[in-house]
Amino acid sequence: MSIQKSVLTLEEVEILIKGRYDISDIKDIIHINNSSANCYHIIYDDKQYFFKEIQSNYSLEKVKNEFKINDYFMKEMQHD
Numbered sequence: 363m364s365i366q367k368s369v370l371t372l373e374e375v376e377i378l379i380k381g382r383y384d385i386s387d388i389k390d391i392i393h394i395n396n397s398s399a400n401c402y403h404i405i406y407d408d409k410q411y412f413f414k415e416i417q418s419n420y421s422l423e424k425v426k427n428e429f430k431i432n433d434y435f436m437k438e439m440q441h442d
Contacts, residue, residue, distance in 0.1 A: 368393075368400040368415055375402055379413065 370378070372391050379385050385406050394401040400415035416425055 370400075370415060372402075375413065375415075379404060379411075385411075 372393065375391055376388055379388065379391075385404075388404060388406050390403075390405040392403040392405075394403055399417055402413040402415075404411040404413050
């Protein structure tokens with residue numbers, strides 16, 4: 363279970379993803395219950411995405427560091 367309760371409903375997550383990432387035909391959004399943050403499994407056509415709601419106690423620096431880690435893993439995955 364996440365440390366903080368989500369400030370978003372599943373409908374709001376869908377609206378956010380559609381608006382910010384230009385993903386329109388979302389088949390399903392599944393809240394992932396066994397993580398420390400509010401995380402979602404997004405299913406879109408033949409693709410799947412991971413969406414994380416940043417906790418309010420995260421500083422901008424922590425968010426930037428997490429982005430760097432994610433970017434590193436994405437680059438590593440492209441090499442495999």
